[in-house]
Amino acid sequence: DAGVIQSPRHEVTEMGQEVTLRCKPISGHDYLFWYRQTMMRGLELLIYFNNNVPIDDSGMPEDRFSAKMPNASFSTLKIQPSEPRDSAVYFCASSPPGLSDTQYFGPGTRLTVL
Amino acid sequence: AQSVAQPEDQVNVAEGNPLTVKCTYSVSGNPYLFWYVQYPNRGLQFLLKYITGDNLVKGSYGFEAEFNKSQTSFHLKKPSALVSDSALYFCAVSPGGGADGLTFGKGTHLIIQP
Numbered sequence: 001d002a003g004v005i006q007s008p009r010h011e012v013t014e015m016g017q018e019v020t021l022r023c024k025p026i027s028g029h030d031y032l033f034w035y036r037q038t039m040m041r042g043l044e045l046l047i048y049f050n051n052n053v054p055i056d057d058s059g060m061p062e063d064r065f066s067a068k069m070p071n072a073s074f075s076t077l078k079i080q081p082s083e084p085r086d087s088a089v090y091f092c093a094s095s096p097p098g099l100s101d102t103q104y105f106g107p108g109t110r111l112t113v114l
Numbered sequence: 115a116q117s118v119a120q121p122e123d124q125v126n127v128a129e130g131n132p133l134t135v136k137c138t139y140s141v142s143g144n145p146y147l148f149w150y151v152q153y154p155n156r157g158l159q160f161l162l163k164y165i166t167g168d169n170l171v172k173g174s175y176g177f178e179a180e181f182n183k184s185q186t187s188f189h190l191k192k193p194s195a196l197v198s199d200s201a202l203y204f205c206a207v208s209p210g211g212g213a214d215g216l217t218f219g220k221g222t223h224l225i226i227q228p
Contacts, residue, residue, distance in 0.1 A: 004157070042220040043158075043204065091157050101146055101208050101216055105157030 004106035006092050012112045018080040021109045024073055025094030033103060034067055034077050035091040043091075049075065050100075082113045116141035118207050118219035126225045127195045135190040135222050137205030146208040147188040149179055152221070153201045161203075164188060175199070195226045 005024040013019055025032050033048040047057040052069045060067070064083070069075040079086055089110050093103040117140045127133045139145055146165050150158040162173025169181045179190045190203060205219040 043218040045216070093157070101148065102160050102163065103158070103216070105150075105159065107155070107157050 004092055004094055004104055006090075006106035006109050008109060009107065010110045010112075012114065013082055014114050015083055016081045017113075018078065019082045019086075019111060019113075021077040021090050021092075021111070023075045023077070023092030023106060025075070025092070026096075026104055027073070028096060029094035029104070030072070030097050031095035031100045031103075032069060032075050033091075033093040033095075034075070035093065035105075037089045037091060037108070038087075046077070079111075082111075084113045087111055087113050116145075116207050116217050118205050118217055120203075120205055120219040120222045122222050123220075124223040124225060126227060128227050129197055130194050133190075133192050133195045133199070133224065133226070135203050135205075135224060137188045137190065137219060138186050139188060139205070139207040140186065141207050147179070147181060148206040148208070148216070149173065149177070149188075149190050150204045150206060150218075151175075151201050152204065158204060161190075197226045197228055200224055200226045 007022045030051050034046040035043055036046055037043045046059045047067045048055055049069045065079055067077045089108045091105050091108045093105040095103050119138045121136055148163045149161040151161050152158045161177055162171050162179055164171045164181045172178045177192050179188055181188050202221045202223055204221045206216055208216045
């Protein structure tokens with residue numbers, strides 16, 4: 001298996017622009033998580049899905065952030081409009097059925113907002 | 115609410131020596147405890163977890179962790195460090211399994227010196 005796939009690996013954009021991050025979970029996994037990692041705040045859970053349904057989005061920082069999972073093999077995290085403080089590494093992770101606490105992480109997307 | 119503390123930002127160990135990376139936790143009920151490792155420019159990788167049973171848990175790459183309920187600790191250990199063990203290590207806790215309870219510590223940089 002190719003593992004969790006994220007794209008793009010790096011994104012540089014200007015403040016105010018829309019940013020879309022993409023994730024393909026491991027086939028057969030039914031949990032999908034979005035995390036943000038910064039030096040100051042460490043690793044933060046933003047939102048997670050189970051069977052394509054959002055379960056907990058309490059970690060989403062504000063309304064500028066939105067996430068979707070239209071099917072079992074694809075999810076997006078969108079920031080609109082982006083701000084410099086959104087600069088971070090964004091990770092997607094997935095878990096197999098019955099093992100939601102054993103998570104497989106993607107390589108991450110390094111986002112820089114100028 | 116659950117929390118995890120990793121008191122050391124960085125641990126330096128000479129190659130071949132034993133290593134310990136410390137973690138303490140706070141959670142209601144019986145905890146599920148985890149260690150993940152992050153290599154440069156990569157996502158986190160699952161190392162091991164404790165749910166119940168033997169207090170010494172063995173994981174990937176020769177690592178093990180010792181659960182101590184009285185001290186609320188879950189320290190990561192390895193008898194003989196390798197230079198390739200150099201990475202960022204995260205401890206995580208869940209109050210009883212389930213994705214919504216997984217809380218990560220800030221991480222500890224482990225540096226193995228040749």
